[in-house]
Amino acid sequence: MRASLTKATTAVIGIATFFVLAVAALAIVLVRDSRESALADGKAQAERFVTGAQAAVNRSFLGVDVLLASIDSLLGLQTMQLDWLEAPLANKLIEGATRQNLLVRSVALVDAEGTVVASSDASDTGQAMALPLGFVTEALEQQVSTLLVSNPVVSPSSSEPVLYFARHVRLADGHKLLAVAEVQVNLITAILVQGADISQLEATLERNNGTMLASVPAQESISGTQLQPALGMTSATPEAQEMPSRLSKRPAVVARRGMLYGSLLITASIPLDTVLAEWRSESKMIGGVALTFILVIVVAGVVGLRYLHRMGQAQRAITLAKTTMDQALESMESGFLLLDAQRCVVSWNRRYLEIYPWQRRLIAPGMSFERMLTNTAHELLGDASDDERKTWIASRMDMLSQHLHSHERVLPNGNVIEITERATPDGGVVIVYQDVTRLRQATAEIEQLAFYDPLTGLPNRRLLTDRLQQAITACTRNGRRGALLFMDLDHFKTLNDTLGHDVGDLLLQQVAQRVKACVREADTVARLGGDEFVVMLLDLSLDPLEAAQQAQMVGDNILHSLNQPYLLNGTQYRSSCSVGAALFGDTHQASAELLKQADIAMYQVKNAGRNALCFFDPQMLAAIQNRADLESDLRHALTAQQFELHYQLQTTDQGVPVGAEALVRWRHPQRGLVSPQQFIGLAEDTGLILPLGHWVMQTACAQLTAWQATPDKAALQLSVNVSARQFRQVDFVEQVRGILRDSGANPNLLKLELTESLVLDNVQDTIAKMKQLKATGVRFSMDDFGTGHSSLTYLTQLPLDQLKIDQSFIHNIGVHASDAVIVQTIIGMANTLGLEVIAEGVETEAQRDFLAAHGCHLCQGYLFAKPLPVVEFEAMLLLHEITV
Numbered sequence: 001m002r003a004s005l006t007k008a009t010t011a012v013i014g015i016a017t018f019f020v021l022a023v024a025a026l027a028i029v030l031v032r033d034s035r036e037s038a039l040a041d042g043k044a045q046a047e048r049f050v051t052g053a054q055a056a057v058n059r060s061f062l063g064v065d066v067l068l069a070s071i072d073s074l075l076g077l078q079t080m081q082l083d084w085l086e087a088p089l090a091n092k093l094i095e096g097a098t099r100q101n102l103l104v105r106s107v108a109l110v111d112a113e114g115t116v117v118a119s120s121d122a123s124d125t126g127q128a129m130a131l132p133l134g135f136v137t138e139a140l141e142q143q144v145s146t147l148l149v150s151n152p153v154v155s156p157s158s159s160e161p162v163l164y165f166a167r168h169v170r171l172a173d174g175h176k177l178l179a180v181a182e183v184q185v186n187l188i189t190a191i192l193v194q195g196a197d198i199s200q201l202e203a204t205l206e207r208n209n210g211t212m213l214a215s216v217p218a219q220e221s222i223s224g225t226q227l228q229p230a231l232g233m234t235s236a237t238p239e240a241q242e243m244p245s246r247l248s249k250r251p252a253v254v255a256r257r258g259m260l261y262g263s264l265l266i267t268a269s270i271p272l273d274t275v276l277a278e279w280r281s282e283s284k285m286i287g288g289v290a291l292t293f294i295l296v297i298v299v300a301g302v303v304g305l306r307y308l309h310r311m312g313q314a315q316r317a318i319t320l321a322k323t324t325m326d327q328a329l330e331s332m333e334s335g336f337l338l339l340d341a342q343r344c345v346v347s348w349n350r351r352y353l354e355i356y357p358w359q360r361r362l363i364a365p366g367m368s369f370e371r372m373l374t375n376t377a378h379e380l381l382g383d384a385s386d387d388e389r390k391t392w393i394a395s396r397m398d399m400l401s402q403h404l405h406s407h408e409r410v411l412p413n414g415n416v417i418e419i420t421e422r423a424t425p426d427g428g429v430v431i432v433y434q435d436v437t438r439l440r441q442a443t444a445e446i447e448q449l450a451f452y453d454p455l456t457g458l459p460n461r462r463l464l465t466d467r468l469q470q471a472i473t474a475c476t477r478n479g480r481r482g483a484l485l486f487m488d489l490d491h492f493k494t495l496n497d498t499l500g501h502d503v504g505d506l507l508l509q510q511v512a513q514r515v516k517a518c519v520r521e522a523d524t525v526a527r528l529g530g531d532e533f534v535v536m537l538l539d540l541s542l543d544p545l546e547a548a549q550q551a552q553m554v555g556d557n558i559l560h561s562l563n564q565p566y567l568l569n570g571t572q573y574r575s576s577c578s579v580g581a582a583l584f585g586d587t588h589q590a591s592a593e594l595l596k597q598a599d600i601a602m603y604q605v606k607n608a609g610r611n612a613l614c615f616f617d618p619q620m621l622a623a624i625q626n627r628a629d630l631e632s633d634l635r636h637a638l639t640a641q642q643f644e645l646h647y648q649l650q651t652t653d654q655g656v657p658v659g660a661e662a663l664v665r666w667r668h669p670q671r672g673l674v675s676p677q678q679f680i681g682l683a684e685d686t687g688l689i690l691p692l693g694h695w696v697m698q699t700a701c702a703q704l705t706a707w708q709a710t711p712d713k714a715a716l717q718l719s720v721n722v723s724a725r726q727f728r729q730v731d732f733v734e735q736v737r738g739i740l741r742d743s744g745a746n747p748n749l750l751k752l753e754l755t756e757s758l759v760l761d762n763v764q765d766t767i768a769k770m771k772q773l774k775a776t777g778v779r780f781s782m783d784d785f786g787t788g789h790s791s792l793t794y795l796t797q798l799p800l801d802q803l804k805i806d807q808s809f810i811h812n813i814g815v816h817a818s819d820a821v822i823v824q825t826i827i828g829m830a831n832t833l834g835l836e837v838i839a840e841g842v843e844t845e846a847q848r849d850f851l852a853a854h855g856c857h858l859c860q861g862y863l864f865a866k867p868l869p870v871v872e873f874e875a876m877l878l879l880h881e882i883t884v
């Protein structure tokens, strides 16, 4: 393409140059020819003029010659002698003859001395005639009488330039007289010009030696002088020639003709300025036209070249754009295929062939897309029949006819290709093939992460909520019922704490498997987190009762399945779960509300003793609401100073007071006195236990300090309950030390009650903190002892001072023999470890006696005193009401 442009440029330059040269050459030839023609015309004109002038002057001179010659016969001179001549008569005759010739002014007969013998002007007779020197002599000496013309002289009579024409006549006596005619030069010049109107014409009458006799225009200053060069006649009719004009010496064409009278000739000079005047304007015109043509050609050439240049630029731009486009297409991450309006291949890129390697051998520009599809169908559809392939191809071609279409295709190698088709303005189609395999994998992974529990692979809360919302909508539409089973493993936390999280995870995975095995494919089993699972059952009966039965059946199956022993890291483990169920489908409910209902039902099961299924009870909801209200009130209770401490006496079995347990009470403005059993758990859940526990500790220590000041109460010990969250604070030890320091209480009288679960949660941390506090003198009691996983191992490690037997065992003394055994065992264990032992919840004397009989001499219970406000507690001590 570029070569052809260069060729075209050269051609344009060549053609333009050729035409310019041709026009220039033509113009030169025309100008030259025209010049020659003008010269020829000028010469012809000069010759025509000079020929005419020759004839006229010849005629005139001949008339003068005849006049002079006729004088001889007129006067009869040949037959007379000089002294016979009668002047008057002769004058008259001569005058008469002279009048016949308009050219001649006067004619005179002069003798050899130049004296006028007779004259047309009678007054001249006898006068000496002023003729040019030697003229008379030359005329008389002629052998044969011929007309002689003098050089121009100024006539004495007229003071004008004149020429004298003379011819001698011979008298009978042998004398010669000279007949002289005076002719005015200006009359000759008038004859010479003959009225011709040739611009700047110079005409001369001159002798062969160049002596000028007359001229037009008149040049008196050079009249009679010799013009150079002398134009002596060499031929009768010489051609006009270019040479300096006779008078002004300007370049001219000069023509000449000889007169009848041998030594005279007439010249005509037409200056080249005149001759070539027309040629010049013609030349200018030719030059102008030629220049115009040249200009047009040059302009056309320049325009052509500029056009070619622009075309070149455009082609370079197109080439660059194409190269850039090709590079872009080649470096595209996506495959690219361009089809024309006939659905034939126009172009493709490398990536396309990487995606469809089987097209590599076939693809070619102009190939039909349908044929390529046939090839692809072979690869993609494998063993499909011809009809199936045709149908596939037809549907693919059908897609192509849509303006914008995007679909995905999975290739035999598993790659997922997104195919996007767009119509081009010329009716073609651009197809972009994007490998979205990784994207789809990442999407799947993200989806898995976002919607599935990584441990069990079950849907997570988000996905469950989504599916539940859809299910609720579907059920509301089709009237069918669904159910949610909210499950929580019983005592999972204990398993986790004792056997470790890895074992806990194994259990959760096995639980997930078992629950999945209990439901249909369409149902959803989800893990909400921790040990909470939810099963969503779909397509239950339209009848609510029947639906509840179906849900119950599935729930029972799950309970049964989860009750089966688990093998966790080679250890057999038994577990159970609590299931709360809620039906949905009668009204449109929010998924969160349904989950809450099932959750509430599950807590109902927990409260009722676990390992069972219970349907949601609206009363439970009220209880939950109550708890929520309580939580909100609790947040303000501390600042509103609604808490107070009550003190429950701790005594010997003989009723001697040894101390008290500080028990917090909430004096609620509306509810009255609220028991800690109603709000301690809530305070722990919300974190409010931290400021509350701090307040209890401060108040208890302040109370200890106050008692220290009174001798009867100075030895009283005070037990303070410490919750797990409170104890786990990093600076718990510092807090207690600070409070003791600030209050001035005796640390030996402060006893902190810890629960088994608190201790077990992080035994090492517990031991460390206990030891630090113990170093300051603080004592420790193990509260609710016997209810948890009491283990001798940790008991021996803990720096405990006291075991407190849980009141549930005390309560059953005399009721359940086993509990009495447990109580005995605990007392024995305390003795073995050298720990103090105290029983709480002692209500009867029988219980007190049993305890005393088995070695537990410290008691706390209603038998001795209920928890009392400090004033009442102190009053009670004073009145010794406690003595039994």
Ligand SMILES: Nc1nc2c(ncn2[C@@H]2O[C@@H]3COP(=O)(O)O[C@H]4[C@@H](O)[C@H](n5cnc6c(=O)[nH]c(N)nc65)O[C@@H]4COP(=O)(O)O[C@H]3[C@H]2O)c(=O)[nH]1
Binding pocket: 648, 662, 663, 664, 675, 676, 677, 680, 693, 696, 720, 721, 722, 723, 753, 783, 784, 807, 840, 841, 842, 843, 860, 861, 862, 863, 867
């Ligand atoms: N039926 C019966 N009950 C008896 C008898 N003698 C004592 N009690 C009750 O048994 C509970 C003993 O406290 P606890 O086991 O530490 O159990 C406490 C303790 O765990 C917790 N608690 C109370 N005050 C605080 C506190 O200041 N801080 C913390 N962290 N927990 C506290 O609340 C629990 C319940 O406290 P209270 O309702 O005060 O209930 C007290 C007490 O009133 C009896 O003869 N018969």
